[in-house]
Amino acid sequence: MSFNPYQRASLSALFLLVAAQRAAGQGDTLRLGDLQRQAVARDPRAAQIELLRDQTALRLRNLRTERLPSFGISSQAQHQSEVTQIAFPGAQQPFKTTYDANAGVRVRLLDPSQRPRVSVERAQLAESEARVATATYALRQSVSDAFFAALLLEQQRHVIETSIADLDVQLRLARERVAADAALPGEAALLEAELLRRRQTLDEVVSSRAAAIALLADLSGRPIDARVILATPAAANEVRSVRSAIDSVRARPEYRSFATSRDAIAARAVALDAQLKPRLSFYGRSGFGRPGLNFLAREFTPYWLAGLQLEWSPFDWGTARREGEAIQIQRDIIASEERAFIERMRRAVIADLATIDRLEKIRGTDDEIIALRERILGETRLRYQEGVITAGEYVTRETDLNTARIARATHLVELEQARARFLTTLGLEVQP
Numbered sequence: 001m002s003f004n005p006y007q008r009a010s011l012s013a014l015f016l017l018v019a020a021q022r023a024a025g026q027g028d029t030l031r032l033g034d035l036q037r038q039a040v041a042r043d044p045r046a047a048q049i050e051l052l053r054d055q056t057a058l059r060l061r062n063l064r065t066e067r068l069p070s071f072g073i074s075s076q077a078q079h080q081s082e083v084t085q086i087a088f089p090g091a092q093q094p095f096k097t098t099y100d101a102n103a104g105v106r107v108r109l110l111d112p113s114q115r116p117r118v119s120v121e122r123a124q125l126a127e128s129e130a131r132v133a134t135a136t137y138a139l140r141q142s143v144s145d146a147f148f149a150a151l152l153l154e155q156q157r158h159v160i161e162t163s164i165a166d167l168d169v170q171l172r173l174a175r176e177r178v179a180a181d182a183a184l185p186g187e188a189a190l191l192e193a194e195l196l197r198r199r200q201t202l203d204e205v206v207s208s209r210a211a212a213i214a215l216l217a218d219l220s221g222r223p224i225d226a227r228v229i230l231a232t233p234a235a236a237n238e239v240r241s242v243r244s245a246i247d248s249v250r251a252r253p254e255y256r257s258f259a260t261s262r263d264a265i266a267a268r269a270v271a272l273d274a275q276l277k278p279r280l281s282f283y284g285r286s287g288f289g290r291p292g293l294n295f296l297a298r299e300f301t302p303y304w305l306a307g308l309q310l311e312w313s314p315f316d317w318g319t320a321r322r323e324g325e326a327i328q329i330q331r332d333i334i335a336s337e338e339r340a341f342i343e344r345m346r347r348a349v350i351a352d353l354a355t356i357d358r359l360e361k362i363r364g365t366d367d368e369i370i371a372l373r374e375r376i377l378g379e380t381r382l383r384y385q386e387g388v389i390t391a392g393e394y395v396t397r398e399t400d401l402n403t404a405r406i407a408r409a410t411h412l413v414e415l416e417q418a419r420a421r422f423l424t425t426l427g428l429e430v431q432p
Contacts, residue, residue: 029229032147032420033430035220036140042221043136049129056125063118067108075101084295094295102287109308110280116271123264130257137253140424143219148417150212151230153205155409160202163402167195167395170384174391187391194395233430235419239356242426246349251427258338265331272323278312345425352422359415366408373401 040046076099083094108114171191177183210226217224242249284306292301380397383389420430 029231030147030216030224031231032144032233035147035216036143036424036430038220038222039139039143040136043139045132045136048132052125052128052132056121059121060118063114063121066111066114069105069107071103071105073101073103086296092296092298095290095298098290099300100287100289102285102289104283104285106284107282108279109282110278112277112279113271113274116267116274120264120267120271123260123267127257127260127264130253130260133253134257137427139219141421143216144417144420144424144430146212146215146219147230148413148420150209150216151232151416152410152413153209153212154230155413156406157202157205157209159402159405159409160198160205162405163398164195164198164202166398167191167198170381170391170394171195173385177387182387190391190395232413233416233420235416235423235430238428238431239419239422242423242428243353246426249426249428252345252425253427254341255338255427258334258341261334262331265327265334269324269327272320272327276314276316276320278310281309281311283307283309348425349422352418352425355418356415356422359411359418362411363415366404366411370401370404370408373397373404377401 077097078100079097081096083096086093171188174183174188174191178185178188213224213226213228284304286302286304288300288302290300291297292303293305294301377397377400380389380394384391384394423430
């Protein structure tokens with residue numbers, strides 16, 4: 001069975017993937033979406049949501065207690081310089097020194113501002129939760145950067161290991177030739193030096209990948225084995241489906257933050273209007289004093305009184321009007337911030353789509369280049385084994401193929417990274 005160059009290139013990539021999975025042993029499989037969710041969940045700021053809810057619950061409880069009776073106790077002793085004079089002969093004059101001790105109760109019967117204030121507290125809670133979600137969303141991109149850095153280094157490691165295996169075979173051949181006086185010692189020395197350089201590069205790649213994995217472990221808050229397998233996201237279909245409806249996607253937490261801010265402003269405006277409406281309360285007081293309610297009494301007497309109280313301040317020197325204007329200004333500020341955010345998202349999406357289109361176009365070219373480099377190296381290998389060319393020429397051709405393979409691996413990882421960044425920019429989950 002024969003294969004065309006593109007099929008051979010695809011088979012080569014498949015063999016590299018299988019070798020990577022086998023080399024990973026029994027390590028876990030990491031998925032980008034899972035790591036992103038874990039990183040957001042472990043961020044210390046995520047705990048603020050429960051704290052904010054507890055805080056709001058306490059404030060709402062205080063608002064509910066306003067409907068309950070309020071009690072108070074007071075007492076006073078007072079001396080006044082003048083009292084009402086009674087112009088009848090023999091009439092007892094009121095005391096200048098009076099005493100009073102009483103207990104009172106007040107119940108709010110009608111308070112138009114209470115329900116709007118409850119709505120303000122709930123709207124502010126939703127606004128605060130949205131802000132926390134917005135603040136922690138940036139972690140997703142940090143996880144994505146570390147994930148694709150580790151994935152790229154992993155692919156480079158596989159390519160370098162393959163080239164080292166090939167050069168090692170050629171080094172053994174060169175040593176056999178040197179031992180048989182069929183080649184100069186420099187032939188083997190050149191291959192050995194190139195092998196040492198490749199192993200140095202491999203050590204650097206392995207170390208850098210370990211650093212990226214350690215960063216992922218720190219971000220996600222979970223231990224990650226060095227043999228872990230990174231599951232390459234397959235987001236091509238999702239990107240195509242989303243691309244046709246970009247303008248309608250509103251999945252970023254910032255959009256919810258803007259919406260909740262508008263709701264909070266609207267709730268504050270309603271509460272401001274409610275503060276200007278009349279309030280009705282029941283009050284009662286019972287006490288003991290001299291005098292009691294009869295100011296002509298000469299002894300200490302108990303008393304009580306009860307009634308309704310209406311409170312209304314229709315004139316506030318324009319305070320409510322100015323506060324309403326300030327609320328409208330805040331509404332305009334939020335609208336301008338939302339427009340600016342939409343513009344930033346549009347520019348970011350344009351850049352991501354341009355990167356995706358560019359990398360998708362060169363994908364076929366990468367396969368073709370590798371197929372040609374493999375053919376050239378195959379011929380070069382035969383000529384080297386026959387002693388027609390030197391080890392230096394073979395290393396040059398093998399380096400060309402190694403470079404092409406690394407370039408293809410880099411472009412493939414960059415393509416998936418651009419797709420993931422596109423989805424993350426829009427606020428969508430990256431599927432494995």
